[in-house]
Amino acid sequence: MRQAFLPEGAEALDNPYGTAPGIWLVRGGVAFAALPGPPREFTPMLEGPLRTRLSALGGTPLHTVVLRAAAVAESVVEGLLGDLVRDSLVTAATYAKTDEVHVRLASKDPEALRATADEARRRLSPHVYGSGRETLAETVVSALRGRRQTLATAESCTGGLIGARLTDVPGASEAFLGGIVAYSNGAKQALLGVPSELLAQHGAVSAECAEAMAVGARKSLGSDWALSVTGIAGPGGGSDEKPVGLVWHGLAGPDGASSHKAVFGGGRDQVRARASALALELLRRKLGG
Amino acid sequence: MRQAFLPEGAEALDNPYGTAPGIWLVRGGVAFAALPGPPREFTPMLEGPLRTRLSALGGTPLHTVVLRAAAVAESVVEGLLGDLVRDSLVTAATYAKTDEVHVRLASKDPEALRATADEARRRLSPHVYGSGRETLAETVVSALRGRRQTLATAESCTGGLIGARLTDVPGASEAFLGGIVAYSNGAKQALLGVPSELLAQHGAVSAECAEAMAVGARKSLGSDWALSVTGIAGPGGGSDEKPVGLVWHGLAGPDGASSHKAVFGGGRDQVRARASALALELLRRKLGG
Numbered sequence: 001m002r003q004a005f006l007p008e009g010a011e012a013l014d015n016p017y018g019t020a021p022g023i024w025l026v027r028g029g030v031a032f033a034a035l036p037g038p039p040r041e042f043t044p045m046l047e048g049p050l051r052t053r054l055s056a057l058g059g060t061p062l063h064t065v066v067l068r069a070a071a072v073a074e075s076v077v078e079g080l081l082g083d084l085v086r087d088s089l090v091t092a093a094t095y096a097k098t099d100e101v102h103v104r105l106a107s108k109d110p111e112a113l114r115a116t117a118d119e120a121r122r123r124l125s126p127h128v129y130g131s132g133r134e135t136l137a138e139t140v141v142s143a144l145r146g147r148r149q150t151l152a153t154a155e156s157c158t159g160g161l162i163g164a165r166l167t168d169v170p171g172a173s174e175a176f177l178g179g180i181v182a183y184s185n186g187a188k189q190a191l192l193g194v195p196s197e198l199l200a201q202h203g204a205v206s207a208e209c210a211e212a213m214a215v216g217a218r219k220s221l222g223s224d225w226a227l228s229v230t231g232i233a234g235p236g237g238g239s240d241e242k243p244v245g246l247v248w249h250g251l252a253g254p255d256g257a258s259s260h261k262a263v264f265g266g267g268r269d270q271v272r273a274r275a276s277a278l279a280l281e282l283l284r285r286k287l288g289g
Numbered sequence: 290m291r292q293a294f295l296p297e298g299a300e301a302l303d304n305p306y307g308t309a310p311g312i313w314l315v316r317g318g319v320a321f322a323a324l325p326g327p328p329r330e331f332t333p334m335l336e337g338p339l340r341t342r343l344s345a346l347g348g349t350p351l352h353t354v355v356l357r358a359a360a361v362a363e364s365v366v367e368g369l370l371g372d373l374v375r376d377s378l379v380t381a382a383t384y385a386k387t388d389e390v391h392v393r394l395a396s397k398d399p400e401a402l403r404a405t406a407d408e409a410r411r412r413l414s415p416h417v418y419g420s421g422r423e424t425l426a427e428t429v430v431s432a433l434r435g436r437r438q439t440l441a442t443a444e445s446c447t448g449g450l451i452g453a454r455l456t457d458v459p460g461a462s463e464a465f466l467g468g469i470v471a472y473s474n475g476a477k478q479a480l481l482g483v484p485s486e487l488l489a490q491h492g493a494v495s496a497e498c499a500e501a502m503a504v505g506a507r508k509s510l511g512s513d514w515a516l517s518v519t520g521i522a523g524p525g526g527g528s529d530e531k532p533v534g535l536v537w538h539g540l541a542g543p544d545g546a547s548s549h550k551a552v553f554g555g556g557r558d559q560v561r562a563r564a565s566a567l568a569l570e571l572l573r574r575k576l577g578g
Binding site: 176178179180181184 | 448452469522
């Protein structure tokens with residue numbers, strides 16, 4: 001019932017994805033809009049009926065460019081950008097996500113924006129993986145498809161997050177064959193062929209195990225590349241030698257296998273998200289090089 | 290620099306998880322609070338310094354109970370609740386998430402709240418899996434641990450989401466052994482032992498394939514239970530016979546294997562989220578029965 005009422009003089013904006021309509025009202029030269037909150041309703045209404053009405057009002061639109069970087073700290077990005085937008089027609093804002101940093105450049109002057117965005121990309125290289133709404137997983141899938149190569153995963157502490165991110169991309173099946181979530185040591189041995197002596201000598205969270213997991217996944221799935229992650233997401237399981245947040249990544253490819261160590265801050269969710277982002281970023285840099 | 294400034298008369302609330310402080314100001318008998326937005330900063334500050342200051346103000350606190358249900362439509366939940374809170378000291382609100390419905394009951398009268406929550410649970414049974422902040426994956430892990438049983442997964446269209454949800458739970462390793470993300474048909478055959486004739490005859494999105502995937506995962510991982518998902522998340526890949534949103538679930542256990550068909554609405558993200566929730570819910574009901 002409440003959804004059927006509108007402020008006096010307002011117009012309902014049709015919502016194709018839910019029951020709550022949007023509201024559009026212009027009064028005293030000011031436009032008011034209300035949209036339903038869920039992103040799957042909000043975004044299409046913003047880009048559909050609301051954009052149409054805003055354009056009809058005239059005025060100079062604000063142009064934006066969003067640059068996206070993974071596996072880098074916000075402070076590093078800000079340091080690299082330095083005085084980029086001082087005395088400029090362009091404004092810059094950095095947004096620290098759990099596992100990414102986004103830089104949003106905005107200007108009413110498209111030329112100034114383009115020049116500044118080019119310079120920002122130069123300063124932030126090689127951290128920038130994409131722009132706009134492109135995700136890191138999309139970049140990786142696209143790079144693999146461009147090379148007609150395939151990927152497999154072997155995940156321990158991330159438990160399937162990397163696979164989930166890759167398969168979030170429509171058409172991922174052309175590049176991503178699948179993966180093995182080897183949460184227990186038994187699964188690491190049985191499904192990835194990690195030798196029990198290796199686990200006994202080095203432990204599951206080690207460079208040796210990460211490499212063996214990646215090599216095993218590449219072999220099991222018959223892929224060109226394989227990514228692996230093994231670490232301690234917490235809150236339990238840490239020690240002085242191997243603290244919570246310690247994550248080893250493995251990367252296996254046509255030219256052999258390598259490993260990479262990281263120690264992430266934050267809670268269990270952050271460690272897992274950051275570990276899955278770094279895995280994808282390691283492959284992106286390898287494919288780009 | 291900006292974070293060092295406070296409104297006149299305000300007090301800074303210490304933020305142990307980020308640089309931006311909170312702000313606390315009481316003026317004219319009204320309390321104002323501002324907290325940083327990221328959930329990992331917002332929540333602990335809400336429950337720490339802000340709760341302390343709010344308690345010190347006195348007044349009658351509002352008590353709440355949140356009931357959580359998965360794999361059910363908001364309209365079904367509202368229908369079952371019916372006139373529950375009519376002429377009551379308790380208010381009720383339903384929140385439709387992508388793959389769950391939460392019912393929040395609130396009252397200043399703890400007795401009335403308890404009685405209403407009991408009745409709501411009764412009306413919503415068997416849809417309610419938990420309350421408060423408990424997640425569906427926590428409920429499943431807890432049920433498995435209580436039985437000292439283990440779980441494996443075989444995921445196609447969900448690509449690792451079920452594993453990611455399970456391993457989001459600290460201590461999941463006691464119940465979740467691991468899983469296989471069998472995105473390609475080759476992976477379904479090689480890693481899960483799905484016969485090529487079965488795939489040729491029924492297709493990868495079929496009851497037969499879902500059951501074979503679950504049986505294969507249970508065998509590969511040596512678990513008591515195995516869940517499988519195979520479906521068409523879209524946007525491409527659909528047909529008249531097998532539309533986008535069609536998902537087959539498989540469940541293998543000590544007493545054999547079964548399959549379950551669902552057709553989900555929404556885009557790729559929603560289909561995948563709902564499919565992963567339904568998989569966990571199917572196991573929860575099986576374990577509870």
